[in-house]
Amino acid sequence: MQSTSHSFKDNARAAMANPTLQRAMGNMRHGFLAKRLAAIDRLPEFDALRDRARDIKNHALEHLDVYLEAWEAKVVSAGGHVHWARDAEEARRIVLAICQRLDARTVTKGKSMIAEEIALNPFLEANGIVPVETDLGEYIIQIRNESPSHIIAPAIHLVQDQIEQSFREIHTQFDRDRPLVEPRQLVDEARGVLRDKFIAADVGITGANFLVAETGSSIIVTNEGNGDLTQTLTKAHIVVTSLEKIVPTLEDAQTILRVLARSATGQEYSVYTTVSTGPRRPNDLDGPGEYHVVLLDNGRSRMLGTEFQDMLRCIRCGACMNHCPVYATVGGHAYGWVYPGPMGAVLTPSLIGVDEAGHLPNASTFCGKCESVCPMRIPLPKMMRHWREREFERHLSPAAMRWGIAAWAFLAKRPKLYRWVSGLTANVLGLLGRAHGSFRNLPLAGGWTLGRDMPTPQGETFHRAWARRRPRGTHS
Amino acid sequence: MxxxxxxxxxxxxxxxxxxxxxxxxxxxxxxxxHRRNPIPTRGQDNGAAALKRFIAEAEMVSATIAPVAAEADVPGAVVAYLASHNLPARVAMAPDPSLARIPWSDRPTLEIRRGAAHPDDQVSVTPVFAAIAETGTLMLISGPGTPTTLNLLPDDHIVVLRASQIVGSYEDAWDQLRRARERDGTLDMPRTVNFITGPSRTGDIEQKLVMGAHGPRRLHIVLIEDHG
Known part of the structure; x- marks a missing residue:
């Protein structure tokens, strides 16, 4: 997928001026957020499970090489195949080669962010194979030629009227005057259209939420059942996934599954949790004849052993973006690549470079909500700060910002001067603004005051107020 | 390299x-x-407490439950369900021994086809491997007698569950599967283990919940209360 992360600022400005998008984003609050709280209320052990989930993934990452080998051996002994892919290009070619060998004309797809990451659909299309997205949200954005704006709710940026319009444009086989005003009617229409695709498809592609070293299994979690139909009705099931999805045992997967759905949609458990191990057995009456896993690295192994290793614990629940004030304001497309929101702000620079995606870790108020809701306890703000540091070191940040930080650093290293300057500023601003109570705009801070007012200082700095209040005899 | x-x-x-x-x-x-991580209190029930919790949780995720006293009552419960939804008396059934011993011939009007699901099957009847009280979840495994398509393609999925199959947690269910596979001397794992928690649904249109996205629109559990 071609990144537009470098134009985040323009993307965000356009998003904020788009009333339809703003209306769609408003749906998030009564949906995911409220349901998550209700689900957590019913599970007093939730925080203890988060700790354990974090520990499991840390252990798996610290032994990743050994777990990958153990998992691979199990996949092979169950009759499956593992294909290692260093980058997106390799992964795409592997998928294509399997499809071509099976003379595949159409492939159905369950929702997979890795497939987005490697831009699989345009590549298959260019090679004469028709990919059909089957998750309802993914299907909607596929027929609209859009990309997902959320990692678990890909069409969250759309309102119902837009979906109805797209169905009328694409599903020309139906009566033009049919009623499509209820979500029920839209879902039924998509169900009918996609049912035929499931049955006609030659190959089914899904992602994986987990890879289990103990059994060589891949696990997917869905609510619609599309991922299951995708992998059951075709000649071959191809799992496209990445190497950090590994967990040691089924027990470990279960512990993380207990926090996944609750964090994601606020369900206690997703409708379908499906554990797949190898192709159909000799006496089975259905199931795919072949089982392949395409295992993508794409820069992840380089994150190990760095300050970004914790990011590899991410289980793609989407809680961080659901709770992010920036994401809720600009939507997912503004981030410009596959992964939006706080997790995207950390992961995207790792995968496509901080030169391209440097704006993303800056698009945060550091309110800390993302870290507080992350089921894997990933310190997202801390890692965004690491990216900001790197960006600064590499002279990628804008001149005005560098100058401002340099000026502040100069003062901060000279406490007397700092107190004098801050005291003077507080006095002057206090005198100027007291009549109004706040400033609607300030010189040199036009961008900052565009969206908020600066309260008038009350004439005294914090240092001075603290010195006045401090009990006698204590030291600072 | x-x-x-x-x-x-x-x-x-x-x-x-x-x-x-x-x-x-x-x-x-x-x-x-196979070390267990901490299991929440609500996953530690067994016996009557697990049964009660399973029913409550399964109903919360919109599954329906018809309790019957014995195996012999299952055909009647299936026929009653079909009639209540105006469905034809015709089902696709898993060719599994655990269902074969149920006296279906008591209901001669019920048309039964055994095998994997066809695209035009409206109703399926399957057994389950276990059920998990913690979240009202059914555990189904693929095998010669239990094709996966029956769990997915029809609009109505009817499962036959014995109360004695209900366990507290997912971990209990995995242990049962490991024991069963050891007993049979089969491969480590079935091709597919389906954990199913209520009927299919989507929230992809403005986060409004709609049932029956791709999988079954309804999930009906005929529960044989065979606890001692």
């Missing part, structure tokens, strides 16, 4: 892995011991 070796070397280099650091042994042990 192959992609596999390249990636694994990269991982080892990043982790600072050295031979003889005991990693292989730690991993072998961890995988082998």
């Amino acid at each position: 192959s992609a596999r070796d390249d990636i694994l070397d990269g991982v080892r280099w990043s982790l600072g892995r050295s031979d003889g650091d005991g990693a292989a042994e730690r991993v072998r042990q961890r995988i082998g011991e």
Whole structure:
């Protein structure tokens, strides 16, 4: 997928001026957020499970090489195949080669962010194979030629009227005057259209939420059942996934599954949790004849052993973006690549470079909500700060910002001067603004005051107020 | 150098892995011991408490439950369900021994086809391997008598569950599966294990909940109360 992360600022400005998008984003609050709280209320052990989930993934990452080998051996002994892919290009070619060998004309797809990451659909299309997205949200954005704006709710940026319009444009086989005003009617229409695709498809592609070293299994979690139909009705099931999805045992997967759905949609458990191990057995009456896993690295192994290793614990629940004030304001497309929101702000620079995606870790108020809701306890703000540091070191940040930080650093290293300057500023601003109570705009801070007012200082700095209040005899 | 070796070397280099650091042994042990992580209180029920919790949780996710006293009552419950939804008296059934011993011939009007699902099947009847009280979840495994398509393609999925199959937690269910596979001397794992928690649904249109996205629109559990 071609990144537009470098134009985040323009993307965000356009998003904020788009009333339809703003209306769609408003749906998030009564949906995911409220349901998550209700689900957590019913599970007093939730925080203890988060700790354990974090520990499991840390252990798996610290032994990743050994777990990958153990998992691979199990996949092979169950009759499956593992294909290692260093980058997106390799992964795409592997998928294509399997499809071509099976003379595949159409492939159905369950929702997979890795497939987005490697831009699989345009590549298959260019090679004469028709990919059909089957998750309802993914299907909607596929027929609209859009990309997902959320990692678990890909069409969250759309309102119902837009979906109805797209169905009328694409599903020309139906009566033009049919009623499509209820979500029920839209879902039924998509169900009918996609049912035929499931049955006609030659190959089914899904992602994986987990890879289990103990059994060589891949696990997917869905609510619609599309991922299951995708992998059951075709000649071959191809799992496209990445190497950090590994967990040691089924027990470990279960512990993380207990926090996944609750964090994601606020369900206690997703409708379908499906554990797949190898192709159909000799006496089975259905199931795919072949089982392949395409295992993508794409820069992840380089994150190990760095300050970004914790990011590899991410289980793609989407809680961080659901709770992010920036994401809720600009939507997912503004981030410009596959992964939006706080997790995207950390992961995207790792995968496509901080030169391209440097704006993303800056698009945060550091309110800390993302870290507080992350089921894997990933310190997202801390890692965004690491990216900001790197960006600064590499002279990628804008001149005005560098100058401002340099000026502040100069003062901060000279406490007397700092107190004098801050005291003077507080006095002057206090005198100027007291009549109004706040400033609607300030010189040199036009961008900052565009969206908020600066309260008038009350004439005294914090240092001075603290010195006045401090009990006698204590030291600072 | 192959992609596999390249990636694994990269991982080892990043982790600072050295031979003889005991990693292989730690991993072998961890995988082998099936150690349980803490299980929430609500997953620790058994017997009557697990039964009660299973029913409450399954109903909360919009499954429907018809309790019957004995195996012989199952055909009647299936026919009653079909009639209540104006469905034809015709089902696709899993060709599994556990269902074969149910006296279906008591209901001669019920048309039964045994095998994998066809695209035009409206109703399926399957057994389950276990049920998990913690979240009202059914555990179904693929096998010669239990094709997966029956769990997915029809609009109505009817499962026959015995109360004695209900366990507290997912971990209990995995242990049962491991024991069963050991007993049978089969492969480690079935091709597919389906955990099903209520009927199919989507929230992809403005987060409004709609049932029956791709899988069954309704999930009906005929529960044989065979607890002692």
